[in-house]
Amino acid sequence: xxxxxxxxxxxxxxxxxxxxxxxxxxxxxxxxxxxxxxxxxxxxxxxxxxxxxxxxxxxxxxxxxxxxxxxxxxxxxxxxxxxxxxxxxxxxxxxxxxxxxxxxxxxxxxxxxxxxxxxxxxxxxxxxxxxxxxxxxxxxxxxxxxxxxxxxxxxxxxxxxxxxxxxxxxxxxxxxxxxxxxxxxxxxxxxxxxxxxxxxxxxxxxxxxxxxxxxxxxxxxxxxxxxxxxxxxxxxxxxxxxxxxxxxxxxxxxxxxxxxxxxxxxxxxxxxxxxxxxxxxxxxxxxxxxxxxxxx
Amino acid sequence: xxxxxxxxxxxxxxxxxxxxxxxxxxxxxxxxxxxxxxxxxxxxxxxxxxxxxxxxxxxxxxxxxxxxxxxxxxxxxxxxxxxxxxxxxxxxxxxxxxxxxxxxxxxxxxxxxxxxxxxxxxxxxxxxxxxxxxxxxxxxxxxxxxxxxxxxxxxxxxxxxxxxxxxxxxxxxxxxxxxxxxxxxxxxxxxxxxxxxxxxxxxxxxxxxxxxxxxxxxxxxxxxxxxxxxxxxxxxxxxxxxxxxxxxxxxxxxxxxxxxxxxxxxxxxxxxxxxxxxxxxxxxxxxxxxxxxxxxxxxxxxxxxxxxxxxxxxxxxxxxxxxxxxxxxxxxxxxxxxxxxxxxxxxxxxxxxxxxxxxxxxxxxxxxxxxxxxxxxxxxxxxxxxxxxxxxxxxxxxxxxxxxxxxxxxxxxxxxxxxxxxxxxxxxxxxxx
Numbered sequence: 001x002x003x004x005x006x007x008x009x010x011x012x013x014x015x016x017x018x019x020x021x022x023x024x025x026x027x028x029x030x031x032x033x034x035x036x037x038x039x040x041x042x043x044x045x046x047x048x049x050x051x052x053x054x055x056x057x058x059x060x061x062x063x064x065x066x067x068x069x070x071x072x073x074x075x076x077x078x079x080x081x082x083x084x085x086x087x088x089x090x091x092x093x094x095x096x097x098x099x100x101x102x103x104x105x106x107x108x109x110x111x112x113x114x115x116x117x118x119x120x121x122x123x124x125x126x127x128x129x130x131x132x133x134x135x136x137x138x139x140x141x142x143x144x145x146x147x148x149x150x151x152x153x154x155x156x157x158x159x160x161x162x163x164x165x166x167x168x169x170x171x172x173x174x175x176x177x178x179x180x181x182x183x184x185x186x187x188x189x190x191x192x193x194x195x196x197x198x199x200x201x202x203x204x205x206x207x208x209x210x211x212x213x214x215x216x217x218x219x220x221x222x223x224x225x226x227x228x229x230x231x232x233x234x235x236x237x238x239x240x241x242x243x244x245x246x247x248x249x250x251x252x253x254x255x256x257x258x259x260x261x262x263x264x265x266x267x268x269x270x271x272x273x274x275x276x277x278x279x280x281x282x283x284x285x286x287x288x289x290x291x292x293x294x295x296x
Numbered sequence: 297x298x299x300x301x302x303x304x305x306x307x308x309x310x311x312x313x314x315x316x317x318x319x320x321x322x323x324x325x326x327x328x329x330x331x332x333x334x335x336x337x338x339x340x341x342x343x344x345x346x347x348x349x350x351x352x353x354x355x356x357x358x359x360x361x362x363x364x365x366x367x368x369x370x371x372x373x374x375x376x377x378x379x380x381x382x383x384x385x386x387x388x389x390x391x392x393x394x395x396x397x398x399x400x401x402x403x404x405x406x407x408x409x410x411x412x413x414x415x416x417x418x419x420x421x422x423x424x425x426x427x428x429x430x431x432x433x434x435x436x437x438x439x440x441x442x443x444x445x446x447x448x449x450x451x452x453x454x455x456x457x458x459x460x461x462x463x464x465x466x467x468x469x470x471x472x473x474x475x476x477x478x479x480x481x482x483x484x485x486x487x488x489x490x491x492x493x494x495x496x497x498x499x500x501x502x503x504x505x506x507x508x509x510x511x512x513x514x515x516x517x518x519x520x521x522x523x524x525x526x527x528x529x530x531x532x533x534x535x536x537x538x539x540x541x542x543x544x545x546x547x548x549x550x551x552x553x554x555x556x557x558x559x560x561x562x563x564x565x566x567x568x569x570x571x572x573x574x575x576x577x578x579x580x581x582x583x584x585x586x587x588x589x590x591x592x593x594x595x596x597x598x599x600x601x602x603x604x605x606x607x608x609x610x611x612x613x614x615x616x617x618x619x620x621x622x623x624x625x626x627x628x629x630x631x632x633x634x635x636x637x638x639x640x641x642x643x644x645x646x647x648x649x650x651x652x653x654x655x656x657x658x659x660x661x662x663x664x665x666x667x668x669x670x671x672x673x674x675x676x677x678x679x680x681x682x683x684x685x686x687x688x689x690x691x692x693x694x695x696x697x698x699x700x701x702x703x704x705x706x707x708x709x710x711x712x713x714x715x716x717x718x719x720x721x722x723x724x725x726x727x728x729x
Contacts, residue, residue: 051725132558133550134491134567154499154552156703242499243553243699259379261689262403 047268059269080228082164091175116174124237156246182216332622338395339377357629393623398434399683412440416624427649434680443608445648449576457588459569462489470592481548484569492568493548500556503694509536511601519680529716537708575671578644591667593674685726
């Protein structure tokens, strides 16, 4: 057997390492490509086809002229505006509250976190009952107080706010966990220093605690905003997007178009719209906002 | 890492990848021993443990037909089942046999997913004896029969006799005209016997309820036998929607939209004195009502009438003649009079033909529970359910318009005119086909 030169041996070894690295990455790649990249490319490709299969921008022209698309988009924006800040504010409030020395602290934490561990479909079923006209607890309380009751989910003015309330209820506890973790990472000396300086608790929160929580806030904001666009489960159970699309959201509309109307090309165009929206949100968050975040 | 361990790790990762790629398998087809394995999808749209009933029926059919085995897959609601059947078929994993809405006929034909039954049976004259014409008609299109009536229904009017009595009405004389209906509903409400006089669900199958009202107002060709829907802006349709809205406005019906699924619940809880709903809920209401209830045919405006509804058995085109023949055998077996009678009694769906109603068990049942026969009697004035190309989108558009009008966002006449022209646009490619 002839001896190989050290360089060649190193080269062979490097190639082997390379292959090994790729092999380790392969499962993740396969999953990512099969379930993320390929579908996006496929959607883009099918969105470029008209009804009779010829290439063109027909689907996008249709999209621009589709009143339901614009309504769904508007609904989705309102849904994000209505749920994201409120659930984040509630999350901070709850986190500060349960971070204090408090009797039965664990119990309160658990209570806040409970909605999160319930599956969305179960939550939707529970709230469907809450909102059901006449027999639901909400209407029962209202009629006991002599306040006029409403058909919460059957009325286009109230259906979206009703869904927002449910969403906030479901998510605030989840975000609280992140804030709680963030708070517990803060050094207690900071608070002692503030006390020595005679700063009020609110001043301390505003000038010290909150800025230090900014990384958490950014993270939670990203999650909350994408969640607002990804939500779909409760629509199946509670409203089906109705009445007259008043509670229809983008992902549900995509599902309907693709699987109820079997119009994959138009669904592809709608999907590209969703991808663009989420992409823009991500760019905004990680370029503009990240610069304002103080990392230690 | 040592060489053997590295090889092992490599093999493991590669096989994991392969696993992901081959994770979807299964499906029907001819077995190696000459037996045929079928997959059947079926939905359940009404209350009650109907999966057991289906399993029993299938078991008795496979016993009778040796060499065929059927895997019956409960697949959610009608809409879920349609979605699953279509998606799976496109990746060649679909069912061989499925129970789907009769309104899905054109969608299935356009997707080339099903076969006409004449390709499986030279002589289909037996179907004329076995099924009522109104039910058979909804399986027909383009001069072919495409499906066999199975879990069929129609809309009927349920009334709570206790509530009628409390309101001072005759519990044995439910309303037979729109005027009577409004009057009695108002009486019920004024007397405080129930919160609402009447509930007609407007979500999910609102288009079906609307079709009933249109038929009662004398509108013709609501069925769309050529796959085209064009009755929506007819004067009778406008009158129907105006009437519907007037009842939500006067408060004898709940305001806004009324949920399909919660309507029977409201009826059982005594919140509404009268409801319109599918006969498919008969067994549910019968076993859960703690009051006396009556069932009657829908009231007339200018004439009585109701659309038929429910699902048929479709034989899917999986490209294998033997499988298709076996699927047809099972479908035919499931519709035999004895089984149709059993299915009807245990579910509440309407037995699909005269032979089934003449079986001894069914005769006894109808005597003991006369409400069950109402739907059959109504078939004489029944019309096929609206079906069209692009049925999913078209029915969604109709439901949206109904919701818009009932919630006060639109006026009936302009909304229906707009709706018809929108639907004309959607169906334009199919015109004159």
